[in-house]
Amino acid sequence: MPFDEPAVLDAVTRFCQPRNVDDVRLTTVGHLDRALHILEMRGPDVRWRTVPLWTPEDDPGKSLFGYEFKAVLTDVGQAIYERVLEVESRRRRIRTETWLASNAVVPVSRWARFSRSLRRAHEAGLGWMLPVRGELLLVPMPAIRNAEGRPDVLHDDSGRPAIEWPDGTGTYFLNGIEFTKSLYVKVIRSELLIQEIAQLVNADQRSIALTYMSFERLVLDSDAELIDVGVRGTRLYRLPLPFRIRADRVPGYGGYDYFIHMRDASHPEREFVEWVDPAIGRQRNAELCQAQAFGISLAEWLSIRTEG
Amino acid sequence: MRTPIRHGEVMLVPVTCAPAGTSERVNSCIVGHSESGHHHVLDGEQEFARIVAANGDVYVDLDTPTRLFHQKDHDQHRELQVPAGAWRVVRKTEFDVTTTVDPNPVRYVRD
Numbered sequence: 553m554p555f556d557e558p559a560v561l562d563a564v565t566r567f568c569q570p571r572n573v574d575d576v577r578l579t580t581v582g583h584l585d586r587a588l589h590i591l592e593m594r595g596p597d598v599r600w601r602t603v604p605l606w607t608p609e610d611d612p613g614k615s616l617f618g619y620e621f622k623a624v625l626t627d628v629g630q631a632i633y634e635r636v637l638e639v640e641s642r643r644r645r646i647r648t649e650t651w652l653a654s655n656a657v658v659p660v661s662r663w664a665r666f667s668r669s670l671r672r673a674h675e676a677g678l679g680w681m682l683p684v685r686g687e688l689l690l691v692p693m694p695a696i697r698n699a700e701g702r703p704d705v706l707h708d709d710s711g712r713p714a715i716e717w718p719d720g721t722g723t724y725f726l727n728g729i730e731f732t733k734s735l736y737v738k739v740i741r742s743e744l745l746i747q748e749i750a751q752l753v754n755a756d757q758r759s760i761a762l763t764y765m766s767f768e769r770l771v772l773d774s775d776a777e778l779i780d781v782g783v784r785g786t787r788l789y790r791l792p793l794p795f796r797i798r799a800d801r802v803p804g805y806g807g808y809d810y811f812i813h814m815r816d817a818s819h820p821e822r823e824f825v826e827w828v829d830p831a832i833g834r835q836r837n838a839e840l841c842q843a844q845a846f847g848i849s850l851a852e853w854l855s856i857r858t859e860g
Numbered sequence: 861m862r863t864p865i866r867h868g869e870v871m872l873v874p875v876t877c878a879p880a881g882t883s884e885r886v887n888s889c890i891v892g893h894s895e896s897g898h899h900h901v902l903d904g905e906q907e908f909a910r911i912v913a914a915n916g917d918v919y920v921d922l923d924t925p926t927r928l929f930h931q932k933d934h935d936q937h938r939e940l941q942v943p944a945g946a947w948r949v950v951r952k953t954e955f956d957v958t959t960t961v962d963p964n965p966v967r968y969v970r971d
Contacts (some may be wrong), residue, residue: 802962
């Protein structure tokens with residue numbers, strides 16, 4: 553969402569006036585982390601502890617709890633903004649709840665429910681307000697990238713941060729799990745060996761990094777074993793898991809992951825790797841894995857005559 | 861005899877008739893949605909029925925052969941002709957290895 557600074561400044565001024573906190577300078581800070589740093593150095597404006605959420609001059613009108621506003625800001629959206637705040641606060645070792653309880657950090661999306669002005673400010677791209685002594689810091693919303701079909705999961709595997717601030721910096725996520733930039737790059741480029749993945753500190757990172765291994769890495773460097781070649785050309789492999797990754801899994805999972813390797817029907821030069829439920833993989837039937845992935849019977853899968 | 865038709869990660873499975881559900885008549889409909897806009901699209905010269913069953917499954921009931929194409933500029937799945945009849949639309953899923961991580965792992969005491 554582009555940040556419309558003049559509109560935000562106007563809306564925030566209209567929010568502050570009826571609440572008697574309009575005697576400070578408004579400053580736009582492009583990164584929440586930087587604003588939190590200023591807050592730590594200068595201390596919060598204590599008047600905001602008792603700033604009223606609602607005033608008659610700034611009443612949001614009929615949409616206070618109405619459908620119209622929910623369409624603009626869903627609960628999923630709210631959860632994502634809170635996740636962004638949590639990520640930035642954790643980096644500075646700040647307890648988010650403390651700042652929120654004393655209104656030292658004001659999430660605009662949350663307050664917009666009670667204020668017409670903040671609703672306009674939010675629609676103009678404002679994410680947070682941080683009232684510090686003598687100044688009100690305004691932080692634009694970052695660009696947020698999610699997993700396909702899962703708006704509550706931060707994710708981008710195309711080389712961009714899933715939370716990206718206007719200055720281009722940001723935080724990298726894969727399937728909702730945070731990665732440092734250097735590790736993220738190695739994972740999406742499939743540069744890690746399975747032994748290196750096993751050494752990662754975080755179990756979720758180990759699990760995700762495994763799914764980004766290329767076919768070559770899996771077969772040549774990780775001792776994956778070909779256990780079946782199906783009549784339609786699907787190849788089923790069994791990957792022995794290093795002890796540490798095996799220990800991450802739920803009890804009874806077993807010592808192997810299973811994956812199938814296949815080619816695109818329209819472009820045979822394109823190949824794919826897909827992970828398989830071990831309960832199916834253990835049956836050593838590559839085409840059954842394909843049928844199960846589509847939720848159809850093996851007979852239906854084998855009867856396909858037309859594909860593209 | 862009709863057999864299943866596969867188009868990338870989308871499959872049309874022949875059924876005798878579509879179940880009751882919410883139905884609409886369309887000329888074109890997306891049978892495989894993609895966030896990047898690379899949808900799998902059924903596009904007919906004549907209208908056909910798109911039915912959403914009570915359990916959420918999607919069906920199409922084609923009166924005439926209808927083309928199925930991939931809305932993509934490059935490396936697209938080739939265009940197919942889908943015979944008339946009722947079809948259930950299914951989408952491929954992949955096992956999510958990340959769901960197998962034990963949320964309460966046992967950590968042994970070391971001395």
